[in-house]
């Protein structure tokens with residue numbers, strides 16, 4: 001008799017990352033996890049790849065599940081199956097949907113025993129993400145442990161007050177896009193300085209990775225590490241003066257503040 005404990009609505013990148021992480025750590029057997037997807041294509045593939053159950057019938061999918069992970073796109077929430085309200089009664093609902101507040105989620109899942117709103121970022125798909133989350137009501141110990149095991153698969157995670165989620169959406173959620181733009185700018189600058197596109201991209205990427213690892217491993221502040229690279233009147237010093245004159249920090253601040261304001265507007269829409 002198959003009785004899934006964990007059900008996924010959506011079987012894309014993040015559902016797949018979480019399921020693979022849980023199976024790898026042997027926290028669930030494949031038969032204890034079930035998933036569904038709109039077309040059925042991604043759910044069937046995930047089931048074939050991992051051994052979890054693909055179940056297109058919503059009542060069968062959710063009958064024995066204690067935790068339901070909402071892993072489809074945010075825009076699908078408005079036209080999600082209305083039976084979900086009753087079918088998630090008494091269960092822990094964990095949403096991955098960007099920008100959907102706990103108040104909005106509570107309208108779709110009014111009888112859940114608790115609701116968790118998470119904000120992962122794209123490196124989560126390779127287990128290197130930062131996920132911030134907030135719960136509608138304080139989490140009990142067993143729900144917290146189950147949630148923590150799930151989010152571990154995506155990288156690091158931190159519980160925050162919901163009022164901080166717009167800022168975290170900008171810094172953590174959109175942060176990878178800003179960093180990709182930075183690497184692209186470094187690549188273009190290297191080409192302007194006479195390098196080939198291939199060498200320029202490789203050096204921009206590896207320098208970004210190496211510097212981030214150094215920062216994480218030494219635990220020193222970015223300013224201290226910056227100063228260690230900078231000799232008085234040397235080449236780094238000359239470059240940093242241009243960054244300061246162009247208002248680099250102000251630009252980044254305005255980028256994050258604008259992104260956070262937009263996240264706030266979108267979550268109210």
Ligand SMILES: NC(=O)c1ccc[n+]([C@@H]2O[C@H](COP(=O)([O-])OP(=O)(O)OC[C@H]3O[C@@H](n4cnc5c(N)ncnc54)[C@H](OP(=O)(O)O)[C@@H]3O)[C@@H](O)[C@H]2O)c1
Pocket residue numbers: 009010011012013014015036037038039040041042043071072073074076079080081096097098119120121122123124125173
């Ligand atoms: N990827 C990230 O790094 C990231 C970062 C932050 C937040 N998020 C959030 O995480 C969620 C999932 O993202 P993702 O990248 O994993 O998306 P994805 O790879 O595009 O997968 C979306 C999944 O949802 C399914 N689906 C669509 N409509 C559905 C419905 N009505 N009922 C059930 N399943 C449905 C799709 O199935 P079919 O295609 O088979 O129909 C597919 O399996 C999104 O809400 C996103 O905002 C993701």
